[in-house]
Amino acid sequence: MDKMNSEKMIRKSFSWFWLIAGLLYFFLPLLATFLFSLKGKKGVLSFVAYQHVFADPNFLNTFRFSLQMSVCTVLAGLGIIVPTAIWIHLRVPKAKPVIEFFTLLPFVIPPIILAFGLIRCYAKPPFALTTSPALLVAGYVVISFPYIYRAVDAGLSVMDLQMLTEAAQSLGAGWGSILFRIILPNLRTALLSAIFLTFATVIGELTLAVLLAWPAFGPYMAFVGRDLAYEPAALAILSFAMTWGAIMLIQIASRGVSGSRFSSGDIH
Amino acid sequence: MGFIELEGISKNFGCNTVVNELSLSVKKGEFVSFLGGSGCGKTTMLRMIAGFETPSKGSILINNVNVSNIPPARRKLGMVFQNYALFPNMTARKNIGFGLRISGIPRTETEKRVDEMLDLIHMTQFGDHYPHQLSGGQQQRVALARAIIVKPGALLLDEPLSALDAKIRIQLRDDIRAIQQQLGITTIYVTHDQEEALSISDRVAVMREGRIEQIGTPLNIYNRPATSYVASFIGTLNMFYGSVVDAEKGVVTVGESLLRTAESISVDSGKTVRVAIRPEALSLFNNETMSDANFLPGRIETIKFLGSTVRFIIKFEDKFISMDCFNTPQFKMPQKGEQVSVTFSREACQILPGDAIPFCYHE
Amino acid sequence: MPDISAQGRPHTTDAGHISFFRLYAHRIRRQARWLGLAPFFIFLFAFMIIPASSLIVGSFQDNTGALTFDNFIHLLKPNIVSSYLITINLSATTAVLGGLGGLLIAYAISLGGLPQGIRSFVSTFSGVASNFAGVPLAFAFISTLGRAGFITVLLRSIFGIDLYDTGFNLYSFWGLSLTYIYFQIPLMVLIIQPALDGMKKEWREASENLGASAFQYWFHVGIPVLLPSLSAAVILLFGNAFGAYATAYALTGGLINLVPILIGAQIRGNVLHDPNLGYALAFGMIIIMTASIIAYLWLQRLSSRWIK
Incomplete structure (x- = not known):
């Protein structure tokens, strides 16, 4: 109609254009991969590639191994970072910028460098750790430390820890009950998102696993990719679905918790 | 014909009518305020004048030109925003000179006019500061200079002071008025602060639900509110339900007390009305009180000391009435619980139509 | 022995040496809070900083561990x-x-x-x-x-x-x-x-x-x-x-x-x-x-x- 509206229209169609172009770029490979993964049997579309994947004992073994590694990583990571983050918020807020600086370091030291350094330091006595999966887990904790720290820090920042603990102490609560009945329940969302993000990262991780020579899921996928055609496509689809699932769980967790908080607030 | 003519402006967002058939004429050089609570449509109306929103109905004329379809960039109006909206990447000087620079005014001319502006807003020494190095009040001064340097046809201000501290607010308010008078620029000012609107404007338009409830000089709006909404929105007010005894002679009852007004009442006898009395119109009974004044007997419930004035909350029958007295040396302070007689003139007793919405404003 | 740090206030106007001592105790106590971060930093140093630094050190060494710049020439x-x-x-x-x-x-x-x-x-x-x-x-x-x-x-x-x-x-x-x-x-x-x-x-x-x-x-x-x-x-x-x-x-x-x-x-x-x-x-x-x-x-x- 008039000039103003036409300008808005231009902006809107410009936006739609780039959005659709972006969606094509992102979904075309996914769609193509999915269709490709269905071509395992000649002439028909079938899930035969997926059957092959699931029937391969190595698939289950490596997946189980990576799952175990992610559980260990989550436990060790939370065990180190949650107390540290709480301590910083309560007692040494001055340390915040220091830790934030360290959260940037895994960027300067990418997994390939990390693996190299770990091997150089821990391949020979007195610290011969390369034969122990603990070193792999330690590496994973380093890689996922920025996500975990940022999630926990964000969770702690919104709840005014100082005031909550002082209120709890004035009501006679000890440190144990403060931690387990006040801080951790309020951190639930932050912890869940840290956990899922760590899972999504560790499950398919390749660099550390391959260089430290562990039979993990990432190296397995790369190995399958060398020899087979359709199974890798099936694996790609499966891991995309897993990543998507983990991110969706984070969203559901954050929505669900805040929702329940709201309704319990209503009752009081 | 006014300089700015708003003719039957409506604005709908979906099925939500924000501005409803609003008409207004603003004379050249006049300072008009839109006053109202949040959601009354005042900001939307201003944004339609500026061109950021398109009216759903009606037309806007500026200097006899229908600007409804002219984009904001060609309306030649200066706008000042609530959050200053200074360009963060430019110094105060660059911000002020922006409008001249982009219209291709020569550099020397621009610099000269920017210097004049910095002088006008008393910020000569801050020209090379970036917005993040300036206080809120200073930023808003720069924003004002940026808007008026292009010599706009009219100046539009959207709650320019609401993000500032009380003290700076009053100072900047006076400066805005002084600059406006000096330049003789037609100005429309949006605010929710009644004191601001009353102190700065030639005329105030009190808005409610997308309409102008009343428009008039500040004096008029305060002393002769046309509706109970305006009465309650502006200043503190005692408001009671009463019923008309004698419309001709101007007599109403409030509870068991009989009150007289200065003029006859335009509502039939026996009907319910509202009786409004300003706290500062009340005084304690003494020998100088006119014999034809109104009286209410009551008991002092609360005394609030406010500095230059003292506010008494007095209970009469089952109602409360506020009374403000000046804290002069001669003033004899009554005690809490004391029985007093409150008096006020016939003129102080205003009759407003009894709206269907029952509400009583009482501070 | 009484806990000095508990009553330590930095700005007491007692005799100089006592005030200094209390100030010091207070400082120590405040610094001690950083110790709470020790497990985290020990971990980070052991598995990130030291391994990465050892690569930097190694890049200045030859096979026998002697200082050399040959690697950078390579x-x-x-x-x-x-x-x-x-x-x-x-x-x-x-x-x-x-x-x-x-x-x-x-x-x-x-x-x-x-x-x-x-x-x-x-x-x-x-x-x-x-x-x-x-x-x-x-x-x-x-x-x-x-x-x-x-x-x-x-x-x-x-x-x-x-x-x-x-x-x-x-x-x-x-x-x-x-x-x-x-x-x-x-x-x-x-x-x-x-x-x-x-x-x-x-x-x-x-x-x-x-x-x-x-x-x-x-x-x-x-x-x-x-x-x-x-x-x-x-x-x-x-x-x-x-x-x-x-x-x-x-x-x-x-x-x-x-x-x-x-x-x-x-x-x-x-x-x-x-x-x-x-x-x-x-x-x-x-x-x-x-x-x-x-x-x-x-x-x-x-x-x-x-x-x-």
């Missing part, structure tokens, strides 16, 4: 120089293209007036896709644009176009770039979104009100304000691509001479047989990453002054 070998050049080229290309794509999409969902639902969908998807790097991503592109890939076959059978005849090769520089951009764009969306959200709509309105066109607004205000955040984001993307190993490894199987691939081969001991040269390679990478993170931090500080 870095000037043509194949190593070319691997740095290719990696820088790849990282810069994908950072700029991915940054541009991410910017356009972020612009579309934050300022472009698209429905709210699309915005949250794109944000979620960006979270997924930026994590969808490595082996599965390489597989997805092989299945799509590889020699037997879905689209390659589709184009050949329907349109009679052979992609690989036109010079395209997934395992080449541009193929790798196309694959990297897949995780660069969503990362850009996630990084730049807050900066775009920080652009006040009043800036646009104020400039329009003063008579500026849309072009003048972007030229004088929009782009200058965004520039620090934009460059910071592109630098982050650059580093992200520079350190990426898994995608390149899975896609090319080590055919392209990228620095991470070279380092990986060095670790596995199957190409070069000089670990100290490997350390120098790693050192070079750390320097490039450090330089980019410093540039990133500096630009971030610049832009946080403007966009809050």
Whole structure:
């Protein structure tokens, strides 16, 4: 109609254009991969590639191994970072910028460098750790430390820890009950998102696993990719679905918790 | 014909009518305020004048030109925003000179006019500061200079002071008025602060639900509110339900007390009305009180000391009435619980139509 | 013995030595709080800082552990120089293209007036896709644009176009770039979104009100304000691509001479047989990453002054 509206229209169609172009770029490979993964049997579309994947004992073994590694990583990571983050918020807020600086370091030291350094330091006595999966887990904790720290820090920042603990102490609560009945329940969302993000990262991780020579899921996928055609496509689809699932769980967790908080607030 | 003519402006967002058939004429050089609570449509109306929103109905004329379809960039109006909206990447000087620079005014001319502006807003020494190095009040001064340097046809201000501290607010308010008078620029000012609107404007338009409830000089709006909404929105007010005894002679009852007004009442006898009395119109009974004044007997419930004035909350029958007295040396302070007689003139007793919405404003 | 620190106040006006002593006790107590961070720092030093530093130390040593600069002279070998050049080229290309794509999409969902639902969908998807790097991503592109890939076959059978005849090769520089951009764009969306959200709509309105066109607004205000955040984001993307190993490894199987691939081969001991040269390679990478993170931090500080 008039000039103003036409300008808005231009902006809107410009936006739609780039959005659709972006969606094509992102979904075309996914769609193509999915269709490709269905071509395992000649002439028909079938899930035969997926059957092959699931029937391969190595698939289950490596997946189980990576799952175990992610559980260990989550436990060790939370065990180190949650107390540290709480301590910083309560007692040494001055340390915040220091830790934030360290959260940037895994960027300067990418997994390939990390693996190299770990091997150089821990391949020979007195610290011969390369034969122990603990070193792999330690590496994973380093890689996922920025996500975990940022999630926990964000969770702690919104709840005014100082005031909550002082209120709890004035009501006679000890440190144990403060931690387990006040801080951790309020951190639930932050912890869940840290956990899922760590899972999504560790499950398919390749660099550390391959260089430290562990039979993990990432190296397995790369190995399958060398020899087979359709199974890798099936694996790609499966891991995309897993990543998507983990991110969706984070969203559901954050929505669900805040929702329940709201309704319990209503009752009081 | 006014300089700015708003003719039957409506604005709908979906099925939500924000501005409803609003008409207004603003004379050249006049300072008009839109006053109202949040959601009354005042900001939307201003944004339609500026061109950021398109009216759903009606037309806007500026200097006899229908600007409804002219984009904001060609309306030649200066706008000042609530959050200053200074360009963060430019110094105060660059911000002020922006409008001249982009219209291709020569550099020397621009610099000269920017210097004049910095002088006008008393910020000569801050020209090379970036917005993040300036206080809120200073930023808003720069924003004002940026808007008026292009010599706009009219100046539009959207709650320019609401993000500032009380003290700076009053100072900047006076400066805005002084600059406006000096330049003789037609100005429309949006605010929710009644004191601001009353102190700065030639005329105030009190808005409610997308309409102008009343428009008039500040004096008029305060002393002769046309509706109970305006009465309650502006200043503190005692408001009671009463019923008309004698419309001709101007007599109403409030509870068991009989009150007289200065003029006859335009509502039939026996009907319910509202009786409004300003706290500062009340005084304690003494020998100088006119014999034809109104009286209410009551008991002092609360005394609030406010500095230059003292506010008494007095209970009469089952109602409360506020009374403000000046804290002069001669003033004899009554005690809490004391029985007093409150008096006020016939003129102080205003009759407003009894709206269907029952509400009583009482501070 | 009474607990001195409990009653220690720094500003008592007692005799000098007592006041000094109390001040000292108070300080000690306050410093002791940092001890609570010890487990974290011990872990971080043991598994990140010391291993990385040992590479730097190793790059200055020869096989016997003596100080030498030979490793850095070896870095000037043509194949190593070319691997740095290719990696820088790849990282810069994908950072700029991915940054541009991410910017356009972020612009579309934050300022472009698209429905709210699309915005949250794109944000979620960006979270997924930026994590969808490595082996599965390489597989997805092989299945799509590889020699037997879905689209390659589709184009050949329907349109009679052979992609690989036109010079395209997934395992080449541009193929790798196309694959990297897949995780660069969503990362850009996630990084730049807050900066775009920080652009006040009043800036646009104020400039329009003063008579500026849309072009003048972007030229004088929009782009200058965004520039620090934009460059910071592109630098982050650059580093992200520079350190990426898994995608390149899975896609090319080590055919392209990228620095991470070279380092990986060095670790596995199957190409070069000089670990100290490997350390120098790693050192070079750390320097490039450090330089980019410093540039990133500096630009971030610049832009946080403007966009809050």
